[in-house]
Amino acid sequence: MKSWHYLGAVTLAAMLAACGGDDNNETDSANETGDSVAEVTPASIKLALSGRYQAGSFDASAAEIPAYDAASQRLFVVNAEAGELDVLDMSVPSAPEKVGSINVSAIAAGAEVNSVAVKNGLVAVAIEADPKTDNGFVAIYQADDLTLLDSIEVGPQPDMITFTPDGMTVLTANEGEPNDDYSVDPEGSISIINATDTGSLTVSHADFSDFTAADLRDAGVRIYGPGASAAQDLEPEYIAVSADGATAWVTLQENNALAKLDIVTATVTDILPLGEIDRSQAGKGIDASDDDEVIDIKTWGGVVGLYQPDAIHAYSANGSTYLVTANEGDARAWGEDNDAYWGEEADDSEDPPVLCEPDASQGFVEEFRVKHLVHTDGFDRRCGDDMPPQLRELAAGALLDPTVFGYCGAVAGDPQDCRDDDVLGRLNITWTAGYKTDAAGDPVMYTAAGVQDDAGDRIMYDTLYSYGGRSFSIWDEDGVQVFDSGDAIEQFLAGDDCKLGSDRSINCKTWFNSGHDESGAMDSRSDAKGPEPEGLTIGVMGEKTFLFLGLERMGGVMVYDITDPTAPIFQDYLNSRELWDGEDPDNGNLAGFGDLGPEGLVFIPASDAPEGKPLLVVGNEVSGTTAVYEVEITE
Known part of the structure; x- marks a missing residue:
């Protein structure tokens, strides 16, 4: 039996317990050798760096969202800088290699790739138009030979894309952000694409026209854009789908709410306000200052945190559907680089x-x-x-x-x-x-x-x-919270058991709440959103369900057993950023810095993995790296 010991796992598990998907895997399927791969139920799991692909640019979103096709053993990674998808060969997980790309310029001039999803040998791509306030597009490609099958127009700024479990329907969250001066503010929406015939796509749209700003505000939903209707103010971010493919939940990040969607009728049936995290309560404190250069996590009367989740995934437990959210937080900031918005600084010495x-x-x-x-x-x-x-x-x-x-x-x-x-x-x-x-x-x-x-x-x-929960939460299908991690993430990062680097040799607390694009920046994010849990994915192994949670600013991936939605158990934390003090990473030493700024994550079960071992793949938008981790199992 393989085993390992990780200091602090028991401590944080107890702390979390005190505080209160769309990844599918099948058992006994075959990898590329044709051998049967049994999905065991782990006693616990741990991450180890296996390999990495470096796109060669820093802080340019060159590796954002990854998706994996088991049949071709290929990764499809959003490279926003290049405006395309990088196609990586994953047959040797320790050495992913670029073998091609998908460019979407033929679909729309100046278009950008925002998101990607893979199912049954098909690659679905969310494409943002230029300007972003125009309607975007979805395109479907063959995973094995990259043939474009069809494309179709969707709503403005499709920010995230996913398949239903049967692969017959594609959903996009059309964020519909305003332009920089707020002169154009399109309505947010969700597009539902029938992909039964991939050569002749059809689409329907779910909008928010049935909801009024006044009613939503009364219910506790944030509606606050200047002059905006409810439909303009609501900005869909990320989608989770139920196991039966009938219902979806969509994060409305700036609005601190979830939209509930009937997929068959393309109707938003409800908008669920998420409430706030009370920073005066024990176990829900924050470090609120980036200027004291010390770790000072404590409670604050009169301060609350808006959950404002980014990523969301659905999973089943005890016959019910639960939703996991990464509570990143986000503020609206349009026109911040426009001097006309702020006005010219007053000067009484001038005449006039x-x-x-x-x-x-x-x-x-x-x-x-x-x-x-x-x-x-x-x-x-x-x-x-x-x-x-x-x-x-x-x-x-x-x-x-x-x-x-x-x-x-x-x-x-x-x-x-x-x-x-x-x-x-x-x-x-x-x-x-x-x-x-x-x-x-x-x-x-x-x-x-x-x-x-x-x-x-x-x-x-x-x-x-304040912005963000600095936590992850688990909700039932009606948006009722059953668990929140509170300040457990920040407390762990501040503790002696937390280590950084792929060899786990650096004390986390030395670089507590660091930024993801600078060196020597201890405590620099405490005044904002802390470690910023942003991306997540779920992996089912045997009888257990595991959460992989990416911390955008501090970096790294936290792992939890969420089989019991009311009592997650901490498993591991791995941060494969290697350099923390010294020259900033934009000075050219990209390879030495490792992985910075995790954005999208995908779990690959042993049954689909090239070498029959479960993997986690993470796109790191700041370092431009796609990191491959082996999920080590203790039976």
Whole structure:
């Protein structure tokens, strides 16, 4: 019996328990040798780096989403930089080799590849138009010879694509983001493509026209884009499909919700708000500052996290369907590089004086630091710098409710120590929610001294909404949470048992919450979304189901046994970034840095793997690498 010991597994498993797919594999099938491969039920599993393909570019999204075809033993990897799919030979997992590419320029000029899915020897590609606000396309190719079978128009910006389990239907999440100045904001949608006849595709679309902004807001869904209808504001991100292929769930990341889809009728039947994670509760704290260069994970009264999941997968357990989400978080930031949006910085020394005149019609940026939000001098001091004009239209400044934030010194009219860099000052939040409102939803106004007064020009925040859960969650099919990992991921990364590098020789806490595109950056992401769980996939081995969770910023893959949805058990963490201190990776030493910025993941069961051993493949968008890991099994 093969066995291994991983320090900390028992510790974190206990911690997780205290806190509260579309990958298919079949048993006893054959690999390329024709030998029968039995799918055993592991006692536990662990990852080991097997091989890697380097696309040769840094921070250019040259390796994003991988998909695998067992018959041809090929990987299809989204290379957004090249605007195509890289086709890799996986017959030797330790040495994947590029053997071809799929270019989509013939389908639409200037088009980009956003996502890929593979099923039954077919490769489905999601293609974004130029400009992205135009309708996109889906194309179907043969996996073995890369022949284009057909293509069809779908909604704007198809961001993710997947097959139903029977391979007869293809779904795309059409995100429908606005253009940079928000002058064009297409409606989000889900396209349902009948692929029964791959030479003659047909499509239907599920939209959100039956939902109103007011009703969704009342239900707890974030609808907040400037002038947007509900259909424009809802932005589908990622899709999970039930085992019977009848139902899909779609993450609406910026809206902090899920859409539930009846696939047969192409109808969105419900929108499920996900709520918030209360950062005042034990086991749900965060490290909120990137400026203190220390690990300081703790609870914060008045602070909540919006789950805002990116990837989602469905799986079956105990006769029911469950949904797993990677709670990355995301802010809307349109026009942030447009000087007209921010206005020109005021200068009283000029004759005549230069006035700061921002233009709210030129964009929309919702992210703001706490220290800038609640400064006693108000907002105008930041005009022309980073003051969103829509916020300035609300008020001349903002306050913290002293009854909520008194613990960090807030008094009427003055946040005092709460806005210090080593307290809450550096935390990025959304200014669009959390201030006190009246029954009509309008802001309650205060004087600069903190006295409620209709003639006042200040708003008062009693809740600070930060981005992302810094966690993964498991939900039932109606969006009711059955598990959330809370602060367990950050606590593990801060602990002595966590190691970095493919040889596990570097202490994680030395580079806690590092960025994915820089060196020597300990703690640099604590003010934002922490380690940012973004991508995930699920693997079924024997009688157990395992979650593979990619951390976008800190990097690496966390592994859990999620067979019992209410009590996941930590298995392993492997981060195959090799260099952490020294020159930045964009200076040319790409090979030495290893893998940075995991984006998409695909599990390959032993029955489909080239050498009869289960594999995990990860596309790393920052390093431009496709990493292949062997899933080592303890029986």
